[in-house]
Amino acid sequence: MVTVRLWGSLAELVDGKREIEITATNLRELLEGLGEAYPALKPQISRGVSVAIDGRIYNDTWATPINETSEVVLLNRLVGG
Amino acid sequence: MPKDEFTPRTFSVVGTRPLRPDGIDKVTGRARYGADISAPGMLTGMVLRSPHAHARICSIDTSVAAAMPGVKAVITRADFPVHPENNGTADVLDNCMADKKALYDGHAVAAVAASSRRAALDALATIKVVYEVLPHVLDVDEAMKLDAPILHKGRKQEGVPADVSDNVLTRTEYGHGDPEIGFQMADLVIERQFKTAATHQGYIEPHSCLATLGSDGQGDLWVCTQGHYMARNTCAEILGLDSGCLRVTPSEIGGGFGGKTTVFLEPTALLLSQKSGRPVKMTMTREEVFRASGPTASTSIDIKIGMTKDGTITAAKGDYRYQNGAYEAMNGTLGAMTGFAPYDLDHVKTVGWDVVTNRPKAAAYRAPGAPMAAFAVESVIDELAYKLGLDPIEVRLKNAAREGTKSAYGPTYPAIGLEATLKAAKSHPHWSAPLGENQGRGVACGFWFNFGGDTCVSLMVNPDGTVSLSEGNPDIGGSRAAMSMMAAEELGIPMERVRTIIADTAALGQNEVTDGSRVTFAVGLATIKAARHAIQIMVERAAMTWGIDPEAVEWVDGAAQPAGPNAGKHPPMSLAEIAAIASNTGGPISGHFEVNAEGAGVSFGTHIADTEVDPETGAVKIIRYTVFQDAGKAVHPSFVEGQLQGGAVQGIGWALNEEYIYGKDGTLQNAGFLDYRIPVASDLPMIDTAILEIPNPGHPYGVRGVGETGIVPPLAAVANSVSRAAGVRMTSLPMSPPKVLAALKKM
């Protein structure tokens, strides 16, 4: 199981839980698992999220590995200039 | 776990300051920018724009224009063939050509293509648009009220409360701990509201493109853009084309700063070309650039911070309300994520609001959303330090985020360079230099994420031993030079032997836009990997020539050589030697690398600003300015300095005089360089820089993006400096002379 930390306004969609647990070994499993376990998160996930894994930020790469001890934080999908 | 790419090494090319390969073209006027190219039979395309801030478009009559001599095509929104499914693309189309409503002064409503500029202008003048003028709203706090004029219905996202208007599209909350507990532990709590005006990226080259599109859907587009793949994909989606049929070639780009990360004219130009059967060139006037392209958000921000007598921040709260113009954007979200990012906080809560108003659609502007947030946060920290009698750098050092700090936006930081920039600032002579009468010194920190994204590089080894490198990101500040340097470093040959070009969309795979300070990091990474790929092939060719196993060959100083005593004795084969016999050893040699380069390292900077305030007029003069920033590894230090200097000066302009000024009717009053006051040479001193190099573990050479962070601290650094010089806290940008004088008079 991986612990996923949500940002505040996402937590409001899952009964105020700031952290949720999900079975995932990579980014793809994480994003799919979240949407299935918590349908309320689906609209935001389909609009796009970034995921910080051990302090580095990922957007798309499905195969990015996630360990049980990894720090996983969901972020709004980032843009730059 | 993501694997570390960085290995410490010594460099022979990286870190030097060679001349840029595109330099001679640019100093002789030969370089071709967006508007510098023509095509046989070319028409001029021009746009008719709404004079109203908010109006229903009742009807558009183009019949007179269409019948005029020289007019070859006239289009309105009704001529666009598809409605994109993707909300973001639908917004882009709506911004390119208004549908049922004009949402801001300058919103495009029709376009013509004609045989001359004069004919196009005359035709535009005959187009009759019947508008029903609607009430408009420009200010973010006004737009959030329930009784505000509403731009779009039904776009509120989940999480936006019912007690704000439909103009509020998103509300985002970040943070951890409980600030209310933290404020109890503070010796001093300061809460203030801040305002910042909308500013424009201010690139000197107006948007321009030359489009050809046939009735068969085959097209070519020449355009000044930060992302030609983005331009291709967006235009294809908007026009219902196969993206493979549309080839986009980027021109030299005359500045972007985020403002050229979307399309404005391109779909219109393509459609006009298709309708007229002729190439169509469109170039915005400067007035159009200001009225209809790229400003960033204006903001209203509440910050509350508690501090103990020894300078420890006990709690921090921020409410960031940003208006993004007429369509969805996420500047407020990014403000809420970045404002407190430099600090190690136990109790922090930030809320970001993204709101629409009757202003042009906000485009990204260098670290979008972050400079305004830093202005507000760093101002309160400065005021706390001042009132508690503490050194403002010491206070920041005491609270600085470092490796292992849980950031205000969530993740725990890996190795970062904030502390190093603060220490460098503290020990720099600037910090201890004496100040004169009416002068003040301000310091501020800034943070930006930096990105990677889709990237392709191809590296061709030519028969004469030179190397051609193709990358897919427009070169906005010297990236061709940086790529040639990194390829040369890796291959072990002189930089002059590597020529880098920007390939068109048909010549290389998908590349993310030149944004997010990503190019030197991500394209650099792909360049190094492509060079390694070519080296692997060259090693195999040498091994074949020598009749030994490729594992027994290594690449040293630009040549293959036997590795270890068992490989046998062979003189090294240079790159040129291997290239010369490529036809004999299997054929041409090239390396390539395609990647979605994720995991870019975050970036921090600290700026010191000295200003002098004229107590009788409120005029502010920048006396001295120094930038300290972590570059990971500066590939070309002059170009890194240039990024830091340019970012600082854009921030100085934002702090002092730049602003979008609207009349009561919602029309823009200063759509030109005369009254949109970007800094001129005589406004400024030299901008000193100190580049720190704390390697980015995610890049083979330790490179970190540097382009954006430089604009984050200056708003606050200048405001803190002016506040100390004037003896009154400045909370509204720009700090134009009337505002400063009014503040002085209130004291």
Next chain:
Amino acid sequence: MSQIHVKTIINGDASEFLCAADETLLDVLRDRLDLTGSKEGCASGDCGACSVTMDGRLVCACLVLGAEADGTEITTIEGMATGENLHPLQQAFLDHAALQCGICTPGFLVAAKSLLERNPDPTEEETRYWLAGNLCRCTGYDKIVRAVLDAAKIMRETA
């Protein structure tokens, strides 16, 4: 609209063109004569990207009518280098990395050349004020000013 016949000397070469009464010198240079080195950044004289000299006087080509060029001598960025030899200012801009995007560079070079012709040893302040009509959004002007001062020094030493 009848066209006006104009005879000029541009970058040392006799040049004739027809233009409409409302066409600017910048329009003529870029669209009729293919001299696209002068850039249009504003068309209102506020950015200096179209700087050229007319009878030795620095002007914005966007604020001169094509018809006014009749009988004058115009110099543009395209006339600055001699064959393959760059002008010392051009070389200094390269040496100092005084350009990023490069769109303002032709205007700065033409304006700086005009400065050094009048004042071979300008101070930093004189340089900054002379160039105040040339906008640059990339560099913060630091490296541009250094390049001009350095070129001035080189030109004095080799004069």
Next chain:
Amino acid sequence: MQFQSPLSVEDAVAFLADDQNARILSGGTDLLVRLRLGHIAPSKIVDIKKIEGMRSITREDGGFRIGAAVSGAEMNENHDLYLAWPGVVEAAGLIGSTQIQGRATIVGNLCNAGPAADSVPALVAASATARIAGPSGVRDVLVQDIPIAPGQTSLKIGELVTSIFLPAQPVNGSDAYLRFIPRTEMDIAVVGCGVSLKLDSAGTVVQARVALGAVAPTVLLVENAAEILIGTQLDDDALSALAEASSSVANPIDDKRGTIAFRKDVSGVLTCRAAKIAYSRAKGTVK
């Protein structure tokens, strides 16, 4: 649109009298901007630069006659003119960038009748006159009588200003002009102030004229400035009375360039600063 470049004043007058939609082109730095923005659509452009005398500065009665097509840069390069009327030359020199200076003229600055025209307060303080040619001949009028409202002048159809006359600068006389702008260059004046002073040999003011720009629809003469300054040596009391007078006569608007309160305050500040410069120039302590 037609383009004409007459060789004589008579021909220029004829072109202008003949066509009310004709516009005069001298430096063109305002005309071409308005043309490009589509704010005007003249049927005829009359370029006056080829008319004899339009591009020269000549001595006349101890003063200077400045042709209507003389650029700011050319004024600045005339050393005698600068020595006599440094304030006027500096005011002309503040109009726009180096590039604009190569073209812009004080007559154009005057005849555009913009409230913020830099050279006009300096010319008014200097008691300059404009020579006007028209269908009914030539007349001379005070510069302050030319602008009558923003964008409007007292010139009649067919008339044009052919030159500006700056009178002889008296012994112990000089002038100064200062303006306030948000940046250091490239802006339109938020407040402008021209001051012209004559002193006696003891350094006491015997003549004074103060004019303000950008704080009213047209240039303002601070009528009681002479009363306040004459007989003083610009002591602190005189200066604060002057500042007060200047601020109270200013009648500005709020716009994108400044607020009413700011413009009134800064009118007083600039008047004092300009007066001090003019005073030290007149005393010969500053050249």
